[in-house]
Amino acid sequence: MKELLLKQLHTIQKEKELGKHHPLLYLWLILRLMQLAKSWLSARWVLRDSEELGRLVFAKGSLKTTIKGRLTIGERVRFWSTIHPSHIQISQNATLTIGSDCFINGALIAAYKNIQIGNGVYIAPMAQISDSYAFGLPSASKTEQVATIIIEDDAWIATRAIILPGVRIGKGAVVGVGAVVSKDVPAFAVVGGVPAKVIRFLNQEATSGLIE
């Protein structure tokens, strides 16, 4: 078995030197392109009720949506569902804006009034972002329970974090695993715990690429 594989590798290397490609490479490329096309089409279909939908939005796996309000999505947004199916729920007269270059993998986002997500935000599996304390319940859209959430550019929300209503997360901030964020997070801070507290601030020089 090992010898066979080594022989195949040798043949591929020889073909590379001669300027040829292995036929399996083309098959792999075609399959990859088909996967991409499928995810692009599924994103177009699932998010068809949105007001604005940017170019190159991909939805890999099952993205579950119930859109009754306004949804705007920027360009090059990726929705994955590798660990948990990602949900987007928008009730009547609510708005959800997602900026461009975002990456959302299996997160639960429920907008009952207003949620704003900036550019380049990363959201990990099973993170819950809902602007109502009664998320998933019939009394969720009552005015006592609801407050707007703002997530600024380049923030990163880690696995199983919960973001409570009325919270503003600063630019480039990191919300730790399993944190419950109940107060505003300053820019370039790392927060964690229940309730979330500031652990430290990110090195400004290391994150200079984000500041530009």
Next chain:
Amino acid sequence: MKNRSTTLNWPDWPANNHKAADILMPLSTRLRSWFRINRIKLGSNAVLKNVSFLGKIVVKNKGVLQIGTQTIFLSDFQSSRLAVEKNATLSIGKNCCMNSVIIAANQHIEIGDNCQFGPYVHLMDSDFHDLNDRSQSGKSAPILIGNNVQLSTRVIILRGVQIGDNAIVLPGAVVTKNIPANTKAAGVPARILVN
């Protein structure tokens, strides 16, 4: 049937996928619940009246299961699971709404009327295993929950906890001690917020 439209505001409900069924919701819910009840094996000691299950639900009943009228079980994010062991009782009051919850009753769980439980809420009235000898069954104590209680997402309630009327537990809390009536609680372990 008549009161349902007043207690639950169906059109404002974002979490239901059945767009075409919105108009015929009372009839369709009733039909669906009838099918679900007849398909799921609920055991001999189950008492259900006008209960509706939307989505998949998993029920294991070896004890006594009582659910009041007009309660609704939703399964938007996860299939709701009810597990009632031998010689255990689980009684849920009227007009409750539960969305993808997990309830495991080993001794006694009592839930009042008009309660609302959010997604991923866990209720467990025993430790399941003894601390020293893990093959033995653990300690258990009854959970008593009053009327109009709201448990937000991912709340876990441990054994021997009593929650008073009109209490609200904020998301992500783990409740280990009693919560008095008309209060808010949050944190791990849950503490009462003074405001």
